[in-house]
Amino acid sequence: MNVANSLSRQIIVSMSAVVLCVIALAVVGSYVFYAVLWTIAPPTELEMEANEWLPTGVEWVWMGLITCVSLGVGAAVAVKLSKRILAPLNSVAASLRSLADGDLDARAVAPDLSLGEAALLVNDFNSMANRLKRMAEEQAFWNAAIAHELRTPLTILRGRLQGLAEGVFAPDTAQFYSLLGQVEGLTRLVEDLRVVGMSDNGHLELALQEVELADALEAEARLFEPSLNGAGFALQLNLRKGPVHCDADRIRQALLALLDNIRRHATPGIVSIELGSDERGHFLRVADEGPGVDAAFAEHIFEAFQRGERSRSRAQGGSGLGLTVVRAIAIAHGGAVTCRTALNSGTLFELSWPGAALFKTQP
Numbered sequence: 449m450n451v452a453n454s455l456s457r458q459i460i461v462s463m464s465a466v467v468l469c470v471i472a473l474a475v476v477g478s479y480v481f482y483a484v485l486w487t488i489a490p491p492t493e494l495e496m497e498a499n500e501w502l503p504t505g506v507e508w509v510w511m512g513l514i515t516c517v518s519l520g521v522g523a524a525v526a527v528k529l530s531k532r533i534l535a536p537l538n539s540v541a542a543s544l545r546s547l548a549d550g551d552l553d554a555r556a557v558a559p560d561l562s563l564g565e566a567a568l569l570v571n572d573f574n575s576m577a578n579r580l581k582r583m584a585e586e587q588a589f590w591n592a593a594i595a596h597e598l599r600t601p602l603t604i605l606r607g608r609l610q611g612l613a614e615g616v617f618a619p620d621t622a623q624f625y626s627l628l629g630q631v632e633g634l635t636r637l638v639e640d641l642r643v644v645g646m647s648d649n650g651h652l653e654l655a656l657q658e659v660e661l662a663d664a665l666e667a668e669a670r671l672f673e674p675s676l677n678g679a680g681f682a683l684q685l686n687l688r689k690g691p692v693h694c695d696a697d698r699i700r701q702a703l704l705a706l707l708d709n710i711r712r713h714a715t716p717g718i719v720s721i722e723l724g725s726d727e728r729g730h731f732l733r734v735a736d737e738g739p740g741v742d743a744a745f746a747e748h749i750f751e752a753f754q755r756g757e758r759s760r761s762r763a764q765g766g767s768g769l770g771l772t773v774v775r776a777i778a779i780a781h782g783g784a785v786t787c788r789t790a791l792n793s794g795t796l797f798e799l800s801w802p803g804a805a806l807f808k809t810q811p
Contacts, residue, residue: 535559536566540573552581594641601630601637640769643701644752647776654695654780661696662687662723665732668700669721672707680716681736687723692730693803694781699732702777702785705770706734706797714795715739729783729802737794746787750775774799 539556546554555577558570608627611617646652666687673683703721710719717737724731741749752772771785774797778785783801790796 533566536570540570543573543577547577547580552577552584598634598637601633605630637769640773643773644769644776647780652776652780654698656693656695658691658693659696660689661692661694661699661730662689664696664700665703665721665723668703669707672704676707676711676719679711681711681714681719682717684718684720686720688725690725692723692725694730694801695777698777698780699799702774702799703732703734705774706799709770709797710734710736710795717794725803728800731798731800733796733798735790735792735794735796737792740789740793741787741795749787750785 536556536558539558543554543556556570556573558567605627608617608623608630612619612623617623643652666685669683669685676683707719714736715738720733720735722731722733722735724733750771752769771787775785778799778801781801783799785797785799788796788798
């Protein structure tokens with residue numbers, strides 16, 4: 449508040465000084481005018497003796513009155529102007545102090561008569577405050593979601609290991625494979641978190657090169673095929689041959705995440721995988737035969753820890769990060785990933801990215 453009062457006084461003093469300078473210039477300017485006039489047309493001796501060039505008492509009173517009135521008007525304008533400037537600034541300052549104290553709901557207010565620049569400052573501050581609140585909410589959500597995802601496998605591991613130590617379970621191969629499966633699930637979760645974190649920070653690096661991507665994707669799909677067959681799915685491949693500019697390992701990782709998502713969520717049937725190119729660049733499409741995704745949920749399906757109502761992934765150990773990883777890989781390639789309903793009422797995921805020439809033009 450002291451700073452605001454000081455700034456207000458400075459504005460008033462500055463405006464008063466401007467008024468005084470204008471009056472002084474007007475008075476001095478009149479004398480300069482008469483000096484020039486006398487140089488061009490000198491006055492007569494009679495005019496000089498009459499001292500008609502000096503102001504009379506009434507004129508002095510008039511100039512003093514005009515000076516006082518001008519100063520009053522200048523001060524009034526300065527006060528009004530300072531309020532229009534300082535009111536939004538004071539609101540921003542108070543809101544900043546509230547934010548610093550942890551109140552993320554603090555917002556600044558700009559009076560209706562605020563200057564455009566001051567109102568813009570208030571709007572920018574409120575936008576920043578809204579973003580800070582969203583970030584805090586997202587951080588809280590992520591902390592809770594990660595803790596929830598870690599709790600299930602860790603509880604299982606703890607229970608099984610305690611049972612083995614106390615002799616409740618026989619230390620056979622099945623038990624060790626079960627424990628290994630939980631450890632692998634934790635490993636996948638940690639890797640997914642690492643990829644998503646690096647993508648959010650813009651540090652997800654790619655090893656870009658021209659590769660025969662079709663062969664790499666076919667090999668990855670065949671490795672995952674037994675798991676799909678066991679869940680009632682059949683693979684259908686349509687992979688265009690030819691060099692593709694990408695990070696093959698990351699695209700394979702994205703394909704694996706998409707196939708795993710289908711195995712957990714889709715109705716058993718044919719899973720089609722298509723690799724091709726068009727005028728935009730390259731694309732990888734993975735489609736199932738149903739039951740599809742609600743349009744409202746499709747807008748958020750690539751966000752972390754999102755699950756539809758029919759999701760079975762929690763019961764089967766899914767992390768809720770698979771599609772988020774796919775989006776991170778697509779963005780790192782300068783592309784995008786979309787989810788839409790296919791012609792057969794199934795779900796179609798399309799990962800697209802520019803070709804080598806287009807990719808080099810990306811910022």
